[in-house]
Amino acid sequence: MLIPFRTFRKILLGSILLVSTASLVLSLYLKPHFVHPNSAYVLVGILDSLIFAGVLSISRKKLLASPQPVATEVLGLFTLLPFSLILMLYALSIVVIPDPTALGVFAILQILIFIGTILHGLYTLCLITTAMLTVCLFDRDVWCRDIDSSPSPFPMSVLFGFICPCCFVSPDSAFFEDIPEQEHESLGTIPTGGLEPTPEMRMVGGLSSRSLVLVPNEVERRTSIMISFEEAAYDEV
Template sequence: MFILFRTFRKILLGAILLVSVASLVLSLYLKPHFVHPNSAYVLVGILDTLILAIFLSISRKKLLASPQPVATEVLGLFTLLPFALILVLYALSITVIPDPTILGVFAILQILIFIGTILHGLYTLCLIATAMLTVCLFDRDVWCRDIDSSPSPFPMSVLFGFICPCCFASPDPAFFEDIPEQEHEALVPCLPGCNCSIAKTKTLANISESEGPGLEPTPEMRMGMVGGLSSRSLVLVPNEVERRTSIMISFEEAAYEV
């Protein structure tokens, strides 16, 4: 059982947001104790940008009533990653007054900035790798899908099954192949009461084989066999990949001769 991607994403972004807010508070607290007090403005400016971007990423659907595409998420994270790296390097170059308490608080600030940057970088790289793997496997339109949609744009059971088939259930190769129309018609079962041409063809063929070549099925026999055959057909439950695929449904008008 895998955790939902949107839940994992909110937890991770929430952790990054919490670390960034804590770093911002400590930066403001240490401002009078920096050897160069103006150094705090650089820290505060970059942290404010990161906090605003993460907050919008988490609450965009609620605030703006618009989905967050995967491409927008990746682009935003990749754009902010250099600023996070600059923040780490700048925090390591700042000096404070030689006071034991201030030095301890400043060390905590540096650790928090380092942790936030590590989480940011790992999430960015993993998201890009996961999206590219999804594109190569079965979904070329994953970049424009809502990252918080249900079902998830990244079905973990399928991805882990492809990466490590020895530990996870390997996905069926048929999910990633285009099925010819004839084979598709043979595999798709008909629901009860279906009057499509496929159901009638199968029913008439079964009647002819069971009753003999010289008997002509009556309309009552046709209706009964169609309903009986359809009621015994299994309903295929779509998996995580098939649930995200558009299905075209057409209804054919059929009339029986009486």
Template sequence: MHITFRMFRKTLLGLILLVSTASLVLSVYLKSSFIRPDSVYVLLGILGTLTLAAVVSTLKKPQLVATEVLGLFALFPFALILLLYCLTIPVLPDDPTASSTLVILQTLIFISTILHGLYMIGLVATAMLTVCAFDRDVWTRDMDSSPSPFPMCLLLGFISPCCRRPDSTFSDDSPEHPSLVCLPGCNCHKTPLSSDTERNPEMQSIASAGSSSRSLVRVPNDVERRTSIVVAFEEVL
């Protein structure tokens, strides 16, 4: 199964959203067990912001690469503050359930911070690699556009040229693009030339040209699909 960047991003954001929501629920549950009950408002404020950011990033159309990177950079310090603050929150010592629940909450916040940091670093590194490889305007691309702003095959080929795959072309031997006609007497399954076509040299040349044109057609890759053709009209006096 081919995993696209859009699918990977949606899965990662969904995981971050799930962890943040679980942390919100545990924070509310531990409110009465905190020695300083006001601590829950700090947790809820930062966790709510991170959760809202994940929801907006998932649902917003279009979501530019530059906007995503700036949002991740702006929220990452708050994620670190949340992690450090959560590690220093005391709970009532006579409540063993609260202590174990606090450990779970700290683990979830740690996982959320790690995912946030890895996503930020990975996205910036991939965008910079794309800029160096072929697309300087990747910062203004939509994250979920088609084709993907980060074609992994091309990026891997840029990093390691030995892994680059040549562009695929259509040939007469390809089973997906068979020739239109076949000469009489051939034992293959293709349709032979009719008697009218066989007697008419002009029809033979047309059939041959049609078959040759199919062999010259190449499917554009992700880079070429982004290339736009400027059409201008000159005023003729």
């Protein structure tokens, strides 16, 4: 069973935020050990931007009461990606005072920055690729959809069905489930008015008891129309 995209996104963004926060703390700790102390301000400034963007992306719906469109998510990730690369390259060029403890902590900082940049780049690349694939296959308006909506704007089972139909169920295939056994008798019973059922009636009843129910996939559930019947208010005469 595939992980829902909303859950996958929260786990990935949470990991990026955790790595960025740890890098921020280590940068402040190493400030006195840098040969050029102002280097810490560059690291802290870029890390603050990454943390702010991640927190805003996760909590935008709760804080601003507005959804996070896919286009906004992609634009934000693509804009911050160069800063992540600059952060990684800049961290490799920083010189630290030769102190065993400081050198060990600085090595951890470089590893964390490298991991954060890789996660940021992979998420950006995967999101853009998935969105473009969704646009080409079945949904041209995916850029305007809420990235945390349910059903997901990126139905992974459907996308993988197009990419690798030999391993995943194709979206053109029908999704069926059997009717529970206790309902077979009620569905297969044909009123006969007290008469003995004929062989033809038994045959029809047998076919009805083996009927199947069509279950909509993620794309069909997202494009379905909800119909509700509201009680009409009538003025008293």
